[in-house]
Amino acid sequence: MNAPVRIEAGDLALLWQLAARAREAENEQTLGFTIVNETLSLVPYRQAAWWRAPSHAPGAVAAVSGLPQSDPGAPYVQWLGEMFRALVKPASRDGQGDGSADGAQAEGAPAPQGQDAAAAASGDAAGQSPAPSKRPYAFTSAHLPDGVAADWSAWWPMHALWVPLVDRSGRPFGGVVFARDNAWTHTDEVMLAELALVWAHALAAFAPRATLAARAKLLLRPGKVRRRALAGLALLCVVPVPLTVLAPAEVTARDAFVVRAPLDGVIERLYTQPNQRVTPGTPLFALDSTTLASRYAVANKNFDTAQEEYRQTAQLAVTDDKDRLDMVMRRGKLDESQVELDYTARELARVQVTAARAGVAVFADPNDWNGKAVSVGEKVMLLADPANVELTVSLPVADDVDVKPGAALTLYPKSSPLTAYDARIDTVAYRAEPTPDGVLAYRVKATFTGSGARPVLGVMGTARIHGRWVPLAYYLLRRPLTTARQWLGW
Template identity: 85%
Template structure:
């Protein structure tokens, strides 16, 4: 265990002041300037530079001491970039060979991408957690090409301070250089400041996109192999193919009440959903025209009957009247037929229920005064206990439904209820629904032994199809659209 570090009261005050300055920074540029310049009040150094590597771009020199803003074209800044890249490359090599640890390169590889771990191990199995401890290095730890210009820009001793927040996300690191070697106390104080700087930088760092997170997850190694294997396994997991469609509870084998003749509905004697018994009046047509025709037919019959009687009396004494009697008889029979027909039509003006049931129709005001033709449907007489489910399956959602398949009704009026049914018939031809959607009409009977919804309930039906892989279930609609658009 390391011995406790003793820090002077003055240094603690400066440490607190620098931490407060970092937290008060209103931008990343202000924070970078504070890091590389104002730290001089706590730790003596000649130069400092901050190496930042925002996701997913490569690293870059973000701030240099003594300059308000780093110029990427300046020779010193270019050499700093080469030095940092060489340091990162050596760190990756040493991490691959040793699995991480102290020494040069133990953590600068974290500067490649914020939020990433250290470079992957040699076998590519798992990443190494980033190190947060500062470490000293010299030109001997870099390549000869980069170390050749070390003396031209820097003194002998350098210290790398990684910036890693508590979640393990890296924001690069800061390098401090000076003539004297670094002490353990200075490294401890800079490590404490590095945590404050990383926490402050996390407020300005952009959030990683889903694409960047996916690339991080699919890096070469065991993690990628496991992720791809899990994805392939999920794609072939069998799931039941199902589709949602609007549905309505309708009457099964209802009795259709039609208009017996052409006319205008004068009055409705029933109300919607009213129970009726056989012989109960349902509605009546306007009888004004038929009553007039009946009166005329009755008058014609009386006239023809009187003419026939007079002709029959004259035929006793006049031979020519015997010939007219046959003609008068024919006119009498014709007027009789007209009178009987008009009487039957007049009797059919009042329509009664042929059997017991519930009257199913819309608002009575929609029918009062409406002209109807013979055979036109006015209402239904349905048995409330004998219901079925009518589903309107849109053409775009057709999943090759067959009779015998099961479905579940979820009523809108009762969200906690569900009713199971079995498909009886499927229309072979799609027809427009009242909403203007081209759909197949599907009839289903509710399963025996269970509760049934009341007549007129509307909701959504889930039609259960065959078992298919999850990938087909997810990509069925996009593939259908793509084939229709591309024509293959």
């Protein structure tokens, strides 16, 4: 365990000021200038460079001390890029494996090699691994390839210090290299390590948000995390869920009495209003009686004429045998006119239609029927019992989930979004028919269950039909698979 590091009060004040400057940076460029230039007030050095290491592209030299902006074409900047790539390349190879941040060095951390690297980093014996990638450590030209190390003396002093920038989640933001003539002390490393945490936190605020694909790729990296994620996903796919479907529904009357037109004619007047309660014998509507009244008057006149002719013939038949035969013919004509008169009277009495039982008159608008010609047997309205209702659901063919009688469903009325009614399916039509909206659907009838209040007749809403239990993967992929089969024909 390392001994506590003593830091002077003045250095602590400078450390706090540099941290504040990093937090106040308006953008990444301002932060980079602060890192490579203003850190000189805390730790002496001759050269400093910040290397940005985004995950989607090769690293680049983002800031160099003493320059307001780095020029990628400058020889010095090009040499820095080669040096950073040489430092990071071994770490990139070491970082492959289980993908954890606690394994070998992560991307963006140089890996010095040999005895000098181990001694400069942590004082370990030769051949051992260098210090952890999250901690600063010193290195020299001996840790670089010959092609890069040959130009070290032309650009840099002898001793360099690598300060990795890694946030708390392990995401690398590259690193900062400081170079000077004197060797780096443990105190310098501790103060710069503290500043590196502040810089990484500030860079994380400027970094673009990871996309869903990037997060998924990070989650599925080789290792225990990926195995656990795949196992959890596989387990989630087989979790049983109820297969449900939504369909429009309406509360309709059960065993409603159909009021039909008793004969051909024109509706003259409706005596009731929609949803009006009626009792047996209450007038509902009347047909135009002009034609029937004329026919009744003619039939009545014919009956009177036939009756008078029969009376006269009967008187003459008392004295003349020839008139007796004529009396029989007159009697038949009288009976015929009597039948016609009775039939016309009955038809005239049926012009006014009354309620056969108590209930609520169910129809749309009286203006739709006034003056309308109707045929015998044509439905005009319904007489429904408000307490005896059922649920009618129009199940689209595309949403059919093999609904069977006895399945449960729930009605969510549009007029009362906080109320729900449970029901049980009684019948399912075997044949789909077009709805008024032009959708091909099966007609489903259901009875409300429970002892609570029933919805009002005519209420419309959405019914959730509860089907069988299926795996979650089937629930999510049922519609896409159906569409794919229709397009591909398999």
